[in-house]
Amino acid sequence: MKYIDEFRDKHMAASMARAIWAEVEERRTYHIMEFCGGHTHAIARYGLPDLLPSSIRLVHGPGCPVCVLPIGRIDMAINLARDGGVILCTYADVVRVPATDRESLLAIKAAGADVVMVYSVQDALQVARRNPDREVVFFAIGFETTTPPTAAAILEAKRLGMRNFTVICNHVLTPSAIQSLLDSPEVRQMGTVRIDGFIGPSHVSAVIGSRPYEFFAQEYEKPVVIAGFEPLDVLQSVWMLVRQINEGRAIVENQFTRAVTREGNTKAQTLVTEVFELARTFEWRGLGIVPYSSLRIQNRYGAFDAERRFGLRPASVPDHKGCECGAILRGVKHPHDCRLFGGACVPESPMGSCMVSSEGACAAHYTYGRYRRDNALGLRRAAGKS
Amino acid sequence: MSARVRRHARALDVRHGRIDMNHGSGGRATTQLVQELFLNAFDNEWLRLMDDQARCNLPAGRLVVATDAHVVSPLFFPGGDIGALSVHGTVNDVAMAGAKPMYLTAAFIIEEGFALASLKRIVDSMAQAARSAQVAVIAGDTKVVERGKGDGLFITTTGVGVVDPALDIHVHRAQPQDCILISGTIGDHGIAIMSEREHLSFQTTILSDTAALHGLVADMVRVVPDIHCLRDPTRGGLATALNEIADQSGVGMRIQEAAIPIRAEVRAACEFLGLDPLYIANEGKLIAICPPEQANTLLAAMRRHPLGVQSAIIGTVVDDPLRFVEMETAFGGTRMVDWLTGDPLPRIC
Numbered sequence: 115m116k117y118i119d120e121f122r123d124k125h126m127a128a129s130m131a132r133a134i135w136a137e138v139e140e141r142r143t144y145h146i147m148e149f150c151g152g153h154t155h156a157i158a159r160y161g162l163p164d165l166l167p168s169s170i171r172l173v174h175g176p177g178c179p180v181c182v183l184p185i186g187r188i189d190m191a192i193n194l195a196r197d198g199g200v201i202l203c204t205y206a207d208v209v210r211v212p213a214t215d216r217e218s219l220l221a222i223k224a225a226g227a228d229v230v231m232v233y234s235v236q237d238a239l240q241v242a243r244r245n246p247d248r249e250v251v252f253f254a255i256g257f258e259t260t261t262p263p264t265a266a267a268i269l270e271a272k273r274l275g276m277r278n279f280t281v282i283c284n285h286v287l288t289p290s291a292i293q294s295l296l297d298s299p300e301v302r303q304m305g306t307v308r309i310d311g312f313i314g315p316s317h318v319s320a321v322i323g324s325r326p327y328e329f330f331a332q333e334y335e336k337p338v339v340i341a342g343f344e345p346l347d348v349l350q351s352v353w354m355l356v357r358q359i360n361e362g363r364a365i366v367e368n369q370f371t372r373a374v375t376r377e378g379n380t381k382a383q384t385l386v387t388e389v390f391e392l393a394r395t396f397e398w399r400g401l402g403i404v405p406y407s408s409l410r411i412q413n414r415y416g417a418f419d420a421e422r423r424f425g426l427r428p429a430s431v432p433d434h435k436g437c438e439c440g441a442i443l444r445g446v447k448h449p450h451d452c453r454l455f456g457g458a459c460v461p462e463s464p465m466g467s468c469m470v471s472s473e474g475a476c477a478a479h480y481t482y483g484r485y486r487r488d489n490a491l492g493l494r495r496a497a498g499k500s
Numbered sequence: 501m502s503a504r505v506r507r508h509a510r511a512l513d514v515r516h517g518r519i520d521m522n523h524g525s526g527g528r529a530t531t532q533l534v535q536e537l538f539l540n541a542f543d544n545e546w547l548r549l550m551d552d553q554a555r556c557n558l559p560a561g562r563l564v565v566a567t568d569a570h571v572v573s574p575l576f577f578p579g580g581d582i583g584a585l586s587v588h589g590t591v592n593d594v595a596m597a598g599a600k601p602m603y604l605t606a607a608f609i610i611e612e613g614f615a616l617a618s619l620k621r622i623v624d625s626m627a628q629a630a631r632s633a634q635v636a637v638i639a640g641d642t643k644v645v646e647r648g649k650g651d652g653l654f655i656t657t658t659g660v661g662v663v664d665p666a667l668d669i670h671v672h673r674a675q676p677q678d679c680i681l682i683s684g685t686i687g688d689h690g691i692a693i694m695s696e697r698e699h700l701s702f703q704t705t706i707l708s709d710t711a712a713l714h715g716l717v718a719d720m721v722r723v724v725p726d727i728h729c730l731r732d733p734t735r736g737g738l739a740t741a742l743n744e745i746a747d748q749s750g751v752g753m754r755i756q757e758a759a760i761p762i763r764a765e766v767r768a769a770c771e772f773l774g775l776d777p778l779y780i781a782n783e784g785k786l787i788a789i790c791p792p793e794q795a796n797t798l799l800a801a802m803r804r805h806p807l808g809v810q811s812a813i814i815g816t817v818v819d820d821p822l823r824f825v826e827m828e829t830a831f832g833g834t835r836m837v838d839w840l841t842g843d844p845l846p847r848i849c
Contacts, residue, residue, distance in 0.1 A: 115767050124758075124832045131832075161833020210842065233773070345831050461841035472774075482835040 121344030122160070130349040131165040137356045144170045146355055147445055148313040149292065151178030151473025152343045158482035160345040170352060173307070174475035176291050176400055176443040177315060179256045179284075180207045181467045181474045184399045186428040187284055188213040191253045192222055194282075194424060201228040201245060203238035204253035207471040212464055214431055235260075235267040242271070242279040251420045253282045259317040261285045261409065262382035265389040268411065268418045280420035283411055286396060288318050289326045290407030294398075296334045300446050307445045311355040313348065314340035316370050323378025327366045335364040342370040389415055397430060399467055400443030439466035442475050449476040456480060508532045517616040524610070524644025537620055538640060541627035546638040554638035556603060561662035564601075566593035569656040573847040575622065578692045579707030580783075582655055583626030588712050588783055589734070589849060590659035591633050595714035596730040596786065598721045599663035604630060605639040606657045611650035622653065633712040635659070661714075667721060673728035674749035678817040679795035681788040683716065683802055684709070684810040686738050687766040690780035693848055694773070706765050711784030716805045720788065723801040729789040732782070734849055736840040739778040741787055742825045743839045752820025755837070758830040759814045778827075779840050781848045789817060 138144065148154055154174050157163065163172065176182050188211050195202035202219065209219040209231060223229035228248075232238050235252055242250035254264045264281060271279045292312070300307040314327055319340045327338040337358035341351030351369040358364065368374055389412060396408030411419040420426065433440060437459070438452035449455050449468070459465035461477050468474035472481070512532060522529035539547050546554040570586040587604065594601040606626070610619065630637050692708040713732065721727060729749070733741035738760070746753050762777055770777045784807060790798050795813055802808035815827075825837040 115764050115771070118767075118771060122831050124830060127832045159835060160829050160831040161835045162831075164833040345833075481838050481841070 118344070121342070121346045123346065126346055127165060127349060130346060130353060134170070134349065134353045134356060135167055137353060137360065138167050138169050139360060142169060144356055144359055145173055145308040145310045146170060146313060146352060147173040147175045147295075147309045147311075148348075149175035149177040149288065150313075150315045150318070150343075151181065151471065151475075152316065153313055153341065153348060154178070154475055154478050155473050156343050156345055156348055158478040161482075162345060162348060165349065166352065170356070173309065173445045174442065175312075175445060176295070176398070177257065177288065177318075178468070178471055178473040178475070179260070179286065180211060180471035181439065181443060182286065182291075182398045182400060183208070183211060183255060183284060183467060184397045184428070185213050185431040185433065186397065187282075188219070189217075189431060190426050190428045191282060192217050192219060194251060194420070194426065195219065195227045195229055196222045196225075198249070198424060200249040200251045201230060201241060202251050202253060203230045203232045203241055205233075205255060206231040208253060208255060210464065210470045211467050212434075235263050239267050239270060239276075239279060242276060246278060248278060250279050251282060252279070253284070255284045257286055257288050257315070257318050258321045258386075261390065262321065262379075262385050265385040268389050268415055269385070271418055272415065277417075280418050280423050281411065282420045282426070283390070283409060285390065285409045286398070287407050287409070288315055288322070289329075290404055291398070291401065292327075292330055294401045294404045294407065295444060296330065296336070298401075298444060300444060309336060309445065310359050311337040311339070313351050313355070314338045314366070316340065316342045316347070316373065319370065319374045319378065321379050321382050324366050324368050324374055324376050325378070331364050331366045337364045338366045340366070340368045340370050340374050342373070397428070398443075399433065400440035434465050437466035439468045439476075442468050449479045452476070508536075512536045512616060514616045514620050519610050519612060519614040519616065519619065519644055521612055521644055521646070524642065530642060534642060537616070537623055538642070541620075541623045542630070542637040544636045544638065546636065547640075554603070554605075556638060558602070558660075558662055562665050564594050564597045564599040564661045564663050565658065566590055567656065567658040568593055569654065570849060571651070571654050571847050572693065572849050573651060574693075574696050575618065575652055577696045577708055579688075580710040581622055581625050582653060583622035583624070584629040585708075585710050585783060585849060586655040586657045587626055587629035587633060587635070588710050590657040591635060591712045591714055592732045592783075592786070594659040594661040595712075595717045596669070596732055597661075597663050598667040598669040598717060598727065598730065599661035599714075600718065601633065601635050601659050601661040601712075601714050603660045604635050604637045604657050606637055606655060607641040607643070609643050609645060609650055609654040609656075611645055611652050612647040614652055619653070626655075629712065633714065664721075667725060669721075669727050669730050671729055671731060671745055671748040672750075674745050674751050674789045674817045675728065675791075676751060676817055676819040677792050678728055678789045679792050679813050680742070680753060680755060680815040680817065681790070681795065681799060681802065682738065682761065682812055682814050683713070683786045683788070683808040684784075685761045685763045685766065686733070686782055686785065687762060687770065687777040687780035689783040690737070690845055690848055691766050691769045693781075694769070694845060706763065706769070709782055709784035711807055713784065713786050713807060716786070716802065716807045719801050719805050720798060724790055724794045724798045726794065727788055727790045727798070729787070731787045733785060733787055734783060735781050737777070737779040737781055738787070739776070739825070739837045740840045742837065745787070745789065746823045746825055749817075750821075750823060752818045752823055753815055753825040754818050755815030755825065755827050757827050759812055761810045761812050778837060781845070783849060792816070
C-alpha cells in the first residue's frame with residue numbers, strides 16, 4: 115500500500131537498527147518514554163524491541179485517552195445512560211472500561227440501556243438527527259487529536275438548532291500531562307522513574323505543533339523527538355533521541371515532518387478555542403487531580419454541555435485495590451509488575467483501564483508481547499527447581 | 501410446480517406484501533407462504549411431498565453433520581446476502597471434514613412486517629446457491645415473531661454430507677513441521693459488511709468472498725489425501741482459527757506476515773478503521789495444514805481451482821507446549837497473534 119509500506123520496510127528497519135546499535139554507548143542505559151498509546155501499540159505490534167539493543171528501555175507514558183479516564187467519569191456516564199433515559203454514544207473502547215461494582219457501559223447496554231458505539235462524533239450527531247424525540251449524549255474522550263471534531267460537531271449542532279444533542283467533555287491536554295509527570299515525586303525527588311527523553315506524540319502534535327514541547331526541553335532538560343506512528347518513524351526517533359542524549363543536547367526535534375509544523379494546525383486550534391476553555395481541574399487516572407489539564411465547553415455553548423444540562427458531577431472513586439494502572443500510567447511500574455496482570459485482568463475481562471484499549475500498555479503487552487513465553491518458561495523453571 | 505399444490509383464493513402479493521403473524525400460525529397462510537415462496541424456489545422431490553421430515557439415501561461413508569445460524573446485518577451486502585451466506589456457511593462447515601455436502605435443512609425466523617419481496621429475493625438467492633453447490637434443501641421450518649422481536653430475518657441451516665472413511669481431517673491433527681496454507685486473500689467479507697453498516701458507511705469496491713468451498717476441498721483431497729486439518733476462518737478471522745487449531749492440536753505456529761495474501765483495499769480500510777485484518781471474517785477461504793513434503797503439491801492443486809487462485813503457504817507448525825501463534829512481522833520483528841478479544845464487528849454472519 116502506497117505511503118504505508120515505505121514506512122514499514124524491513125531493509126530500512128534493519129539499517130536504522132544498525133545505526134542505533136552503532137550510536138549507543140557501552141555501559142549506558144537510555145530510558146525513553148513514548149508518551150502516546152499509539153506508539154506503545156506500534157512498538158508492540160511490529161516487535162520493535164527485537165531490533166533494539168537492551169540498553170534502550172522504552173517506558174510507556176499516559177497518552178492513552180481511555181486509560182486515563184477515572185472511574186468517576188465512567189460511573190457518571192453509566193448512571194446517565196441507565197437511569198436518565200438518554201442515548202449515550204461513545205467510542206468503542208470506552209464501553210469496556212470497568213467502573214464501580216464491575217459495571218461497564220457494555221454491561222448496561224446488555225441490560226437494556228441505549229449505548230451506541232460510534233467511530234466519530236459525526237455518527238453521534240446522526241443518531242441525534244434520527245431520534246429527535248430522544249436526548250442523545252456524546253461521551254467525548256481524547257487528547258488534542260479528537261478535540262477539533264468535537265468542537266466542529268457542537269458548532270454544527272448549534273447551526274442546525276439541535277436541542278437534543280449534548281456532550282460530556284473529557285478532552286484532556288498533552289502538555290499538562292507531561293508536566294505533571296516531570297513534576298511527580300517519582301521523577302523529581304525519588305528518582306524511581308528515570309526519563310532521559312520523550313518520543314513525542316504524532317497526531318496530537320499535528321494539531322498543537324511542536325512549540326508546546328520546547329518548554330520541557332529547556333526547563334527540564336529533556337530531549338523530545340516528535341515521531342510518526344509507523345514503525346520506521348519510531349526507530350528513527352529513537353536514533354535521534356540517543357544522539358541527543360549522547361551529545362548532552364535537549365531540544366525539540368521533529369521526525370514527523372510530513373505532518374507536524376512548529377505552529378500546528380491553526381484552523382483546528384481556532385475551532386477548539388471557539389468552543390472550549392480550560393477547566394480549572396480534572397481528575398486523571400494515575401496522575402490524580404491535575405490543574406488546567408482538560409477542556410470544558412464555554413458558557414456560550416452551554417446548551418450543548420451534558421454536565422450542565424443533566425446536572426452531572428463526577429465523584430472521585432478509587433481504583434481497584436490490586437490494580438496498578440495508576441503506577442503504570444506514570445511509568446513507575448511495568449504491566450507485568452501488577453499482580454492482576456494476565457491472571458484476573460485480561461483483555462476479555464479487564465480490571466483496569468490499561469487492559470481495555472489496544473493503546474493501553476497492559477493490553478498491548480498482553481496481546482502482542484512474547485513476555486508471556488518468558489513468563490511461562492520462567493515459571494516452569496522455578497517450578498522445576500523447587 | 502406439482503399439480504398437488506393447493507390453490508389459494510389469492511396469490512401472495514410478493515411485490516407489495518409483508519409478513520404478518522398469520523404467516524407463522526401454521527394455518528393456511530403458512531402453507532401458502534411455504535408453497536408459493538419456498539417450494540417454488542427450492543423445488544425438489546422431498547419438499548414436494550410436504551411432509552414434516554425428509555427421507556433420503558446416502559452413499560457409503562461416514563455421515564458428517566454441521567449446523568449454523570445466520571444473523572448477518574445488513575441482510576444484503578456487497579457480493580452476497582443472508583440467503584447465499586446461509587448455504588455457504590453450512591456447506592463449508594461440512595466440507596472442512598473433507599466431506600461432500602449433500603442435503604440442507606433450513607429454519608427461517610422472520611420478523612412481522614418483513615417485505616415479501618425481500619424474502620423472495622433472499623430465498624431465490626439461497627436456492628441459487630444451493631443449486632450451484634449441488635445440495636438439496638430437503639426440509640425446513642418457518643416462524644414469525646412480532647415486530648421488534650427479531651431483526652428482519654434469521655436463517656439457521658443444517659448440512660448433511662458424507663466423507664470417505666479413509667480421510668482423517670481433524671482440528672487436532674496439526675503436527676510440528678506441517679505447512680500452513682490459506683486459499684486466498686483475507687478479510688474481504690468483514691470489510692464488505694462493514695462498508696454497508698449504518699453508522700459506518702464508506703464507498704468501496706470490496707465484495708464479500710462468500711462461496712461454497714467443497715469443490716476446492718474435493719480437488720485438494722484428491723491430490724493430497726493426508727491433509728491434517730482444514731478450517732474456514734470465519735468469525736475471528738485467520739488469527740482465531742489458527743489459535744483454535746494450535747490449541748486443539750497442542751502445537752505452536754509460526755506465520756510470516758509478508759506471505760499472507762490481502763487486498764490493498766482491505767488493508768487500507770483496516771488501516772483507517774484501526775482494525776487488524778488477521779481478525780476480520782472470511783466466508784470463502786480455508787486454512788489447510790499438511791505434511792511439509794506435500795505442501796507444494798497441495799498449493800498447486802489449490803491454485804488450479806477458481807476459488808484458490810491466490811493460495812499461499814503462510815507458515816509452519818512448530819513444537820510449542822505453550823501453543824502460541826507467533827508472526828514474523830513484515831518489519832522484521834516478531835509478535836504474538838492472540839485469540840480475538842471482544843468483537844470488532846458483531847453480526848458478521
